[in-house]
Amino acid sequence: MTGVEREATRARGAAPGFKVAILGAAGGIGQPLSLLMKMSPLVSTLHLYDVFNTPGVVADLSHTNTSAVVRGFLGNDQLGPALDGMDLVIIPAGVPRKPGMTRDDLFNINAGIVRTLIEGVAKHCPRAIINIISNPVNSTVPIAAEVLKKAGVYDPKRLFGVTTLDVVRANTFVADVIGVDPKMVDVPVLGGHAGITILPILSQATPKFTFTDKEVAYLTNRIQNGGTEVVEAKKGAGSATLSMAYAAAKFAESCLRALQGESGIVECAYVDCEVTELPFFATKVRIGRSGIEEIYPLGPLNAHEREGLEKLKPELHESIQKGVKFVQNPPAPKS
Ligand SMILES: NC(=O)C1=CN([C@@H]2O[C@H](COP(=O)(O)OP(=O)(O)OC[C@H]3O[C@@H](n4cnc5c(N)ncnc54)[C@H](O)[C@@H]3O)[C@@H](O)[C@H]2O)C=CC1
Numbered sequence: 001m002t003g004v005e006r007e008a009t010r011a012r013g014a015a016p017g018f019k020v021a022i023l024g025a026a027g028g029i030g031q032p033l034s035l036l037m038k039m040s041p042l043v044s045t046l047h048l049y050d051v052f053n054t055p056g057v058v059a060d061l062s063h064t065n066t067s068a069v070v071r072g073f074l075g076n077d078q079l080g081p082a083l084d085g086m087d088l089v090i091i092p093a094g095v096p097r098k099p100g101m102t103r104d105d106l107f108n109i110n111a112g113i114v115r116t117l118i119e120g121v122a123k124h125c126p127r128a129i130i131n132i133i134s135n136p137v138n139s140t141v142p143i144a145a146e147v148l149k150k151a152g153v154y155d156p157k158r159l160f161g162v163t164t165l166d167v168v169r170a171n172t173f174v175a176d177v178i179g180v181d182p183k184m185v186d187v188p189v190l191g192g193h194a195g196i197t198i199l200p201i202l203s204q205a206t207p208k209f210t211f212t213d214k215e216v217a218y219l220t221n222r223i224q225n226g227g228t229e230v231v232e233a234k235k236g237a238g239s240a241t242l243s244m245a246y247a248a249a250k251f252a253e254s255c256l257r258a259l260q261g262e263s264g265i266v267e268c269a270y271v272d273c274e275v276t277e278l279p280f281f282a283t284k285v286r287i288g289r290s291g292i293e294e295i296y297p298l299g300p301l302n303a304h305e306r307e308g309l310e311k312l313k314p315e316l317h318e319s320i321q322k323g324v325k326f327v328q329n330p331p332a333p334k335s
């Protein structure tokens, strides 16, 4: 058998596993995320799509001797073939922040990028699980929902805003304070993914720990501003990429294990739900073969957390509405 024939055999699905596409695969998050997904035994086919440099990334990654077959797709003309038949689509496409910017400052560029990519998903793999990383997540997920509704293929159980990095950070920072291995810590982070909309629920952290008021103030502030901490440290060279790729791969792996039929997979994610009066909220969800199978209520909150919850609602509401309006009443094209 020639090498080409062998590749073709694997590409026909000889290796068991799922088909995964990464849109924005040549970027700061996209490249390490592509590597982590190429290393996953759950992935049989990995499609890397970007408007820049995918042939280079694919040439490089395809030399790693893991079983997933990797293929590259470059530019809008190749979006359809990149998405055909995918089980999971992960989207880190779009511009990152520079110091002094908020995530909402990215809306003008990233909203249009996410809209176009989701139009492709609606057309080519409407049953795929979608993981949205592109900021502002508080608005890009509602944008995706509206695009999918317009195309008549919206299944709220299959659309996720990835907030895993907030949980990863919370677990790390809490582990530092209580002096244990971060692997042992689990802190739910609810709300959204920007500033005060990020609501760590330290009272529900495991292992159980009684934090002082000073520790609560320090941890809440550090978790809510973890993204800004990285943006400032990178001094204009972008935002979190390695920790985000780690978090995105962790979340994607949970989605794939659930698709495979594993039970009891619970993650925090920003989803369409009714745990508050807002139409989207990050909360704990149980994921199964068909996407979200159970949405968990917020659970008991202490006075400080209840105050944080009420404070975040106006900002999150505004970000959601901004996303919805962008699709329902699109801005007139500039002449
Ligand atoms: N959800 C979260 O927790 C986090 C989200 N982010 C967000 O992820 C996004 C990506 O960040 P980085 O990878 O650092 O940025 P980057 O600029 O390094 O990479 C973005 C990639 O998207 C590509 N791209 C641009 N327009 C595209 C299009 N129309 N179709 C396909 N690809 C396109 C670019 O060519 C580039 O390769 C940003 O919006 C950032 O704010 C970053 C960290 C955490």
Ligand SMILES: O=C([O-])CC(=O)C(=O)O
Residues within 6 Å of the ligand: 096, 097, 103, 135, 165, 226, 227, 228, 230, 231, 239, 240
């Ligand atoms: O802060 C940013 O712009 C990127 C991001 O969402 C994060 O690191 O949490």
